[in-house]
Amino acid sequence: MDHDAAVSNAKGIADRILAPAARQNDKEARFSSEAIAALGQSGLLGIMLPSAVGGSALGPRTLAAVIATLAEADASAAMVYLMHVSATVTIAAARPCATVAQTLKDISTGKHLTTLAFSEAGSRSHFWAPVSRAKRNAANVHLTAKKSWVTSAGYAQSYVVSALAPEGKGPTDTTLYLVASGTPGLSVAGPWDGLGMRANASAPMILEDCEVAPGLQLTDDGVGFKAMLEVVLPLFSLGTSAVALGLCRAAVAGTAAHLNGARFEHLGQTLGESLPTLRAQLASMQIDTDGLAARIDDLVDHLERPRETTMLRVLECKAAAGDVAIAVTSAAMRVCGGAAFSKHLAIERLFRDAHAGAVMAPTGDVLRDFIGKAILGIPLF
Ligand SMILES: Cc1cc2nc3c(=O)[nH]c(=O)nc-3n(C[C@H](O)[C@H](O)[C@H](O)COP(=O)(O)OP(=O)(O)OC[C@H]3O[C@@H](n4cnc5c(N)ncnc54)[C@H](O)[C@@H]3O)c2cc1C
Missing domain, CATH: 2.40.110.10 (Butyryl-CoA Dehydrogenase, subunit A, domain 2)
Incomplete structure (x- = not known):
């Protein structure tokens, strides 16, 4: 599987399995085993594992694109996938042993979620x-x-x-x-x-x-912290940022559909045709969303070609993404008004999902504290 095939598989799963069930799964707090089965069958569970254990050996660029695609349809499923991939790379970096090797093969063949x-x-x-x-x-x-x-x-x-x-x-x-x-x-x-x-x-x-x-x-013994910082954190930051991007894209698309569909019948116009303020807010949402996409591209570049500023970018991206997701989905709630508030639209689910990113560790506040310390040359721990 190459980059394009991985993203295309993710899009197929998003369209066929995630999007149609997202509303009901959210309502019932229901874990989607169907989503995991589909991700397993498509080979996406072993996306970053080496080919020696049957994985696709794809990099952060593909991971970000796949997660954003899944999150646009269902952020819960995308987060399950991100946690899985973060754990798989940790297992793959482990000391070689028969049980671990078998686990990696089971992940690559889609039989194992971690x-x-x-x-x-x-x-x-x-x-x-x-x-x-x-x-x-x-x-x-x-x-x-x-x-x-x-x-x-x-x-x-x-x-x-x-x-x-x-x-x-x-x-x-x-x-x-x-x-x-x-x-x-x-x-x-x-x-x-x-x-x-x-x-x-x-x-x-x-x-x-x-x-x-x-x-x-x-x-x-005692080296788990190093693995958390060097193996897990960069991918987790990238992945949570990609979840945020998917949420923002869904919010822009949902808001645009509402502005094009809902009408002031007494004026003979859609909301979008009638109100420049709503168009301006939609535009700001789009600008913020594309800004986040560019930030994620920059982080991907730093992960592909590590350099002195890479860890700073890792910290910055997750901090920024959490805020952008909240800002864009909050704007969507305001622009879509009572229809969003009354849960007639998917916007309110995006708004609720978007609030997880900033409180998932390292939280947005902790990241800011780390970034401030890093700029001042103060040890982080
Ligand atoms: C949807 C979801 C899924 C999760 N999944 C997992 C998972 O799979 N695995 C896992 O291990 N954990 C998971 N977590 C836990 C997550 O990573 C955090 O540990 C958890 O959200 C922290 O919540 P808390 O209220 O206990 O944090 P607290 O530490 O009590 O933080 C409370 C507030 O204090 C702020 N704060 C804390 N320390 C500092 C500091 N040093 N400087 C400035 N401000 C600070 C925080 O930003 C926060 O606003 C998940 C959380 C959520 C919400």
């Missing part, structure tokens, strides 16, 4: 500092943790879990482990009933003395 379980009730959005600590027991470790939000909770076949290393000294001396869904002690701890992203099952999970064999330790 996700990230980093955030903890104790350290909240500070995912880099888990309060849970792995306990060594002979060759294995045991994990006990309260994971506060895990996208695809109960639907993934595996979870990339963080914990403090057994002998870790500092708050970021973490290790990453792969925990299979059937592991005794692993359970979903409650329902997911979010304001937005309602169809992505981001429920809390509990690990109660879960035994993990040495082959499922993904990083060396």
Whole structure:
């Protein structure tokens, strides 16, 4: 599969499976297993995995385009996909071992969904500092943790879990482990009933003395934090920005359709023909959306050709994208007025979904704090 085929597959899934069901899945907070099956059949679950394990070995440019395409139809499904890809690259970067190799093959053949379980009730959005600590027991470790939000909770076949290393000294001396869904002690701890992203099952999970064999330790002890920053964060920033872009494009398209369709019958004009203020607001939405697309292209370029400014761009892109998505979907709510407010249009779902980006870690506030520190030469951690 090349770039064009990947984007075309994503568009097919968006049109056939995501768009028709998005409204109902949002209403019922229903996880779309059909979407995952289609992504698996199309080969998109192994998009960034190396060809040696059956993956498509595609890069950040394709990932961003695929995620934006999915998000335009259903941001919940796009977020499930992003969490999966973020976890797959973490697994692929792990120390080689038979179980991990089999997991990567299962992902590439579309049989395995995975996700990230980093955030903890104790350290909240500070995912880099888990309060849970792995306990060594002979060759294995045991994990006990309260994971506060895990996208695809109960639907993934595996979870990339963080914990403090057994002998870790500092708050970021973490290790990453792969925990299979059937592991005794692993359970979903409650329902997911979010304001937005309602169809992505981001429920809390509990690990109660879960035994993990040495082959499922993904990083060396204390090196999980480095993997979070160097492997996960760049793709997660890119992916959340692409979700934001998809939401903005859907908001522009939905608003344009409303302005072209709704009429002032007493004037004999559509809303768009009648009101310059609405046209100007639509124009601002388009300008912001294209600005975000350009920012994402710039981040892709920095990821393809890493340089000194790459990490700054990683931090900036997610921070900016969260704000743009909220601004553009808020404008759409105002422009589409009562029709949007009364849930006659999909706009209000986009508006709710758009608010997740800024609170997903690293949150927009934390990113600004990091960026400010980076500019001033103050250590981030
Ligand atoms: C839809 C959704 C899906 C998610 N999926 C996952 C997942 O799959 N895996 C996972 O690990 N986590 C996931 N999360 C969790 C997410 O990454 C955050 O950890 C969580 O949203 C943090 O919420 P909180 O209220 O506990 O944050 P808090 O830490 O309590 O933050 C509260 C406020 O304080 C601000 N704040 C915190 N620290 C600072 C600081 N240093 N400087 C300035 N401001 C600060 C924050 O920006 C926020 O506004 C998900 C969250 C959501 C909403």
